[in-house]
Amino acid sequence: MTPRYLFFGLVFVVCGCSKGFLNVNSNPNAPSSGAPSLIFTNAEAFTATIINGNGGSGFGDFFNLNYPMSYEALSSNYQVAYNITRNNYTSTDFAGVWTDIYHNLNDYLQVGEGASGEPFLAAGAKVMEALDYQMLVDGYGDIPYSQALQLPQGVTNPSYDNAQAVYNACLGKLDSAIAIFESDSVTANGSYNPGNADIIFQGSPASWVQLANTLKLRLLLHEVTVSSQASTIQAEAAKIAADPNGCLGAGQTAFVNPGYAKDAASHLNPLWSTMGYSITGALANADQSANSYFMAKLASYNDPRVGFFYLCDPSTGQPSGNPFGIPTNASATYVGSGPQVNASTNSIVYPYNVSTSLATWGILQGATQKSILVSSWESLFLQAEAIERGLLPGGDAAAEAAYQSAITDHFTYLSVYTNGTVSAAPSTFAAAYYGQALANVGWTSSPDKIQAIITQKYISLCFTNAEEAWTDFRRTGFPGDLPLSTDPAALYPRVLRFIYPQSEYDSNKDNVEKEGTVSPVSPKIFWMP
Template identity: 50%
Template sequence: MQKKLIYCSLLSAGLLILGSGCEKNFLDINNNPNAPAQADPALVFTNALTQTAYIVSVDYLYMNGTQNYYGNSVRAAPPGPNNSNNFTSTDFVTSWTDNYHNLNDYAFIEQSGVAANKWFLVGAAKIMKALNFQMLVDTYNDVPYTEALQLGKNILTPKYDKAQDVYNACIQQLDSAVDILENTTLISEYNPGNADVMFKGDATMWIKFGNTLKLRMLLHEIGVSSQQSTIQAEMQKIASDPTGLLGPGESAMVNPGYATDAATHLNPLYSHIGYSITGAAALVGAAGNSYFIDKLNGYNDTRLGYFYGTNVAGMIEGNPLGAGGNSAASYFGGPLNKLNANNNLPFNFKPPIGFSGTIPKTWGILPSPSQSSIILSSWESLFLQAEAVQRGLLPGNAGDLYAEAITDNFIYLNVFTDGKTFNAHPKDWAAAYLSQNIANVGWQASSANPLQAILIQKYISLCITDPLESWTDYRRTGYPKDLPFSASSSRLYDYPYRFIYPQSEYNTNSKNVAAEGAITPISPKIFWMP
């Protein structure tokens, strides 16, 4: 991909507190932010999507500890404040600043798209704004919304809107976006093509993504009694839309041309939880999590060797969050495995003498430094659909969707061996897994609590790639019920429910943030929590 220098806009004077999140990727230039009319909205769109990929991949990375996807390593201090659960206004600041920076870019794209009759960009920008606000609400609850994106109005102290109102407004924006993108006459005048580094200008895929994002948000608030009529009405819209939702193999992924020619060109997940451009482990304070390893072993889950690599002894071992006693704990799974230089294959697989098959070159959660960044995976979409059907909110067969979701995740990870048997067809491994008479694995074996099975398997599938959605599911449903808390003696709270507003807000928008009351990692809860 030709490396383009993209204008990185920070247009709202009302959010000067936000800083420059766009410096994290290789599509940036330092043009004058006070001259937005000079920016091509299509180029800003490329950069904005790339920045969203960074946010999803990196800004919630430490919740992988909270969700027991990683444990502590003895190689270095553990990453983030997960051990103590004593979050402060200086923790996770980029999850605020990056999202609002990103939102200003999408607001500019939407505004410019209307002015230039580039309606495709308008619809896509509306969807991405809804995603950003969903992430903000799910971590902070009430946030600036109505006054946050008033481009050029110089609102220095934007008010905070109620979280439920923000959700409702975003759902309306998603409806509007789908209406625009389904109007083939309206969008026919312009198509972003390769400037769209997620769907390459495919309006159908954008509609599916918008519908799926709305489904995610509706299920997040499923326990809110005042939202039931809204949920029912919006589910009807989803069910009646012939375009539908993201299906198998239809993940929303961004790839602006990740490459190994420079450190800043690596896929952001790979470079932050995998390896640097020189091949050094990027997150040396983290390791495989013993709870997660035990859970997958108990389910005979072949994906274990694709989430984690083997250690020098050829084993997959871990540590709890908050305790790093095992010096042989594994690192994260993919073809590069510095802890086992003798064999980088899953489960330390050794092809038998006379083996003539072709071993896949890419597999696991870290298949390549140029891998695409997941924004919303197809397996998550299928699990969302399974949950909605199981709850009676959408038509369909929950068991079939459940099986499709698990199979889809096996395919993404490219599961081809259990360490003993070689089979290059991930579908076969998924079918064998699903055939087990084990609750929360086989559908029939999970008949006592199918919703639990859906959410536990979703939890497994989101390992490392989307800890925010996994954290949200636990906070709204309590699954998995045996999720352990940090084992650290410094733990202040058992489990965190939210982030603290950044110190910049207390410094520059003090009246509005003070109106939110005293904020701790457990209070006030996110509006959709029980």
């Protein structure tokens, strides 16, 4: 078996082969090549980087959505980024979302086209393509789809497809992938299995079906209020309910780990290198502070997770934050928890004097921690919402169970211990938390179950999937008290979508201009109210 550290090196060799070709409008100076399994490995790792860090293009991927979602704020010790505080994003902001995802899609296209006789890889590529296109639609609306990535066929200026049509195409991709994964061609003995070349599920067809169903449920709930999709939503939800594999359940997070290592900056876990520390141990996030709204939100729910999201002042054991907008607190602490050890006593400073045998906790658990592709708690919150809306069976009791299981799984991931010892499991503290008679915390105390689900999901997605939290807010309005920017010169109240990147206006002008005038607030994504 290939050692993990060596295997990780192979991943980056393949990545180097495919860069430059992957842009939807780029010329193929160096086409993707290599065994489909190696390209697949690289593509899986790069998808995780897009979601968890700043992608291959550096500044501009989903990470900056943590600001308008009030997960983080700007530090007063640095030049204020007015495009962020004023919601004045342009065609150069978030450009990495577009370029990196289309780069990633091209790799999955190469896998699908090259995986003759390898149905597992072809099906996995379909699932990941659906994820990528979903993220693009949720940010941009209409996008190139049917003509995308066809430069070898002479398509240099791809037309834009209707966003809802792309969603339906993604549902079709997921159905097709599920059919392959559940067929004898994949599950029969002797058929090709990528094993450890699949750095998400190590070649488990059942796990891939669960991920596909979870992504399908995500798509359905995003568009749940779109009346023209009602019959499609009901039919697809029925397929999920009838599938014995179901969705990702408790403890079944889709993690990605290509073999993150401390030997090079490019080998660090992307979340760690974005909001934690560099290869030399230098602080990577000095311009990012804790957010005062999020801290207050947690405090109002007696939520013990605040110190698991933010660094804390050792003298007080608590973080200190800034609002979204113009920073006002020069003493604000940094985003990102992590094992803070007192050098003289060799004990963890926060959250309490817990045993040093507790190796990892909080959002930042180490430079080699796994990346989250889709978390089990998100899946469980999706299931709770679908049950509550009548799309999945089980009624109120099943919705409550999924809701509480989601909270428990997040406490478990963060290793939330609140009493200074590790004598009880995080599930014990989770039960005490959701057992409170507080609206949007305790199930029976929450008159609006959807609001409770989305509120707790919002808390759990802090720093691990800001785009999904942003999408939930845009489609439901929860959390209802999410603050506006404090910058008096804010151009728009909120960012509701991305502007197409300047590269499209430069190289695909005729097609992108058919989309009309695009701003951070218009036109809305098709599923928005």
